[in-house]
Amino acid sequence: MKLENTIAQMKKGVLEMCILSILRQEGEAYPSDIIQRLKEADLIVVEGTLYPLLTRLKNYGLLDYHWKESSSGPPRKYFRITDQGMESLNTLTESWNQFVQGVNQSIKNQ
Secondary structure, three states: OOHHHHHHHHHHHHHHHHHHHHHHHHOOEOHHHHHHHHHHOOOOOOHHHHHHHHHHHHHOOOEEEEEEEEOOEEEEEEEEEOHHHHHHHHHHHHHHHHHHHHHHHHHHOO
């Protein structure tokens, strides 16, 4: 068993919740800002992982985006969480807390 793969899969499993949470905190963010926050938390697995996640979250109606002019190049796409995204984040957070409690309970019993 390769522990690196297991750890990577655990991180991938919570990325959507973390992205929604970052956008709730920031209001809106450019993808490189989201990547930086995930890197600071040691959560990003591969940078190329973010863009498909953002697209999927947008397609589910959990994110929206708008374009902003940039002084250093072409316009940039900024993402923000929708009302539906906020509801989903609340549900994910509740589920996450229950999951962590269960895992911690299981670990204690060993």
